[in-house]
Amino acid sequence: MDPAGGLKRQRSISDEANAQSPGAAAYTADAQPAPSLATAAPLTPRDPPPDREDSDSSDDGPSKLELLARQLDALRQAGELPDHLVDPPTPPPILSSFDADGLAAYINDGSERDIVVMGGAGMSTAAGIPDFRSPGTGLYDNLQKYDLPHPQAIFELAYFRERPEAFYALAKELWPGAYCPTTTHLFIKLLHDKGRLLRCFTQNIDSLESAAGVPAELTVAAHGNFDSATCIDTGASVDPNELKAAIDAGPQGWQALRDREGGLVKPDIVFFGEGLPRRFFELATQDLPRCKLLLVIGTSLSVQPFAQLVGHVPENCVRCLVNRDAVGRRDPRIPIAVARHLGSGSLDYGNAANYRDVALLGACDDGIRSLAASLGWADDLDRLVASATALFAARAPPPPPELPPPRQLSASELASIGDLLVDDDENAAPVVFE
Numbered sequence: 001m002d003p004a005g006g007l008k009r010q011r012s013i014s015d016e017a018n019a020q021s022p023g024a025a026a027y028t029a030d031a032q033p034a035p036s037l038a039t040a041a042p043l044t045p046r047d048p049p050p051d052r053e054d055s056d057s058s059d060d061g062p063s064k065l066e067l068l069a070r071q072l073d074a075l076r077q078a079g080e081l082p083d084h085l086v087d088p089p090t091p092p093p094i095l096s097s098f099d100a101d102g103l104a105a106y107i108n109d110g111s112e113r114d115i116v117v118m119g120g121a122g123m124s125t126a127a128g129i130p131d132f133r134s135p136g137t138g139l140y141d142n143l144q145k146y147d148l149p150h151p152q153a154i155f156e157l158a159y160f161r162e163r164p165e166a167f168y169a170l171a172k173e174l175w176p177g178a179y180c181p182t183t184t185h186l187f188i189k190l191l192h193d194k195g196r197l198l199r200c201f202t203q204n205i206d207s208l209e210s211a212a213g214v215p216a217e218l219t220v221a222a223h224g225n226f227d228s229a230t231c232i233d234t235g236a237s238v239d240p241n242e243l244k245a246a247i248d249a250g251p252q253g254w255q256a257l258r259d260r261e262g263g264l265v266k267p268d269i270v271f272f273g274e275g276l277p278r279r280f281f282e283l284a285t286q287d288l289p290r291c292k293l294l295l296v297i298g299t300s301l302s303v304q305p306f307a308q309l310v311g312h313v314p315e316n317c318v319r320c321l322v323n324r325d326a327v328g329r330r331d332p333r334i335p336i337a338v339a340r341h342l343g344s345g346s347l348d349y350g351n352a353a354n355y356r357d358v359a360l361l362g363a364c365d366d367g368i369r370s371l372a373a374s375l376g377w378a379d380d381l382d383r384l385v386a387s388a389t390a391l392f393a394a395r396a397p398p399p400p401p402e403l404p405p406p407r408q409l410s411a412s413e414l415a416s417i418g419d420l421l422v423d424d425d426e427n428a429a430p431v432v433f434e
């Protein structure tokens, strides 16, 4: 029995089909479907998708998604597409314009807590935390130092049991406290201050939403975080500060903790094959039907079931992607109903059928700043950024004292020090610090 609600971290169908990065990972539901996420495919069991080698993520031919699109397009053109797959007529546009100004007018028209944020690693790269998939800078491109058999291994329980030092090294780097929340995190706090934030669902494990001041009850850490820790063998809770001290102390530290606890201790971060927190499903089921605006920020939308949330909001909910890459867009050859069942790739920005989706493409902080400016909230946001920056600077450990520049010794000083210091290289000038 999976205590966390029976939903496990795996690759997704759409990820497998799209996979530009074969290391992309995803979550898939297993035995217990979410209670009533109504508008899209329920979070029901799926066969585990094939291993990396078996997926069609290679460059050898068209992806499964492309093949599906071609087949469906051929059926459409032949007039043989089943009725239930034919797209309904496009409703009239909800927004006055599909940009920051149109969004701002829409937001300013509302008054209740009706905005849901879905965040990912791209919200935190400006803070200095690498994401997974950005080519060159992402973690998946930079895990060589951990000598992993494959990138996902760092989040696999079997590998953690065998070589915990790899994950512990990463945990040490990512442990909250060392990073300042970004403009984007502070905008989420601003949404709360303005009484508009219904919930912030985050895939991130860095707790920067909390550092920005978003209340804990409004934040859902879908993939866990470092706030709690558990012994993987006994299931006992362990004080995360104790784990941090053990990790900081290196192998001797975590080995001693392992011996004390009767097994390795891991922060409650969801590994592949582990269940997502039940709270994620409960609150997604509760909040998404009430959501008027879904802000999808800094995510590749390739992790399930998280990415599926995009398809679980009402038909009249505006969805806005703020991201560097144009992700999650529906291939117009794929009917809306099918796109929803695939779990992601259902956004319609740029498509002829679009009536509610916006993409603010570029750096998250830039997109968020332009939205804040259109809302007339730029000064509020600036104030939050300034105070977070000041708070972070005050908390950061003081830099080491600066050493004075080395001074070259005079000939007489040299002579008095003696031959010993002038060793083989007769031209070398010994230096001293004043």
Ligand code: CNA
Residues within 6 Å of the ligand: 119, 120, 121, 122, 123, 124, 125, 126, 129, 130, 131, 132, 133, 134, 138, 139, 203, 204, 205, 206, 207, 223, 298, 299, 300, 301, 302, 303, 322, 323, 324, 325, 327, 362, 363, 364, 365
């Ligand atoms: P991802 O798959 O790495 O995708 C990140 C997305 O953000 C990509 O589409 C990037 O193009 C985009 N991006 C990166 N930087 C920026 C930026 N400055 N401005 C705009 N867009 C940007 O990450 P996801 O969150 O989609 O995948 C979910 C994984 C990542 C979860 O399991 C997380 O636990 C995991 N993760 C979290 C963190 C963190 O906590 N900060 C860091 C790395 C990975």
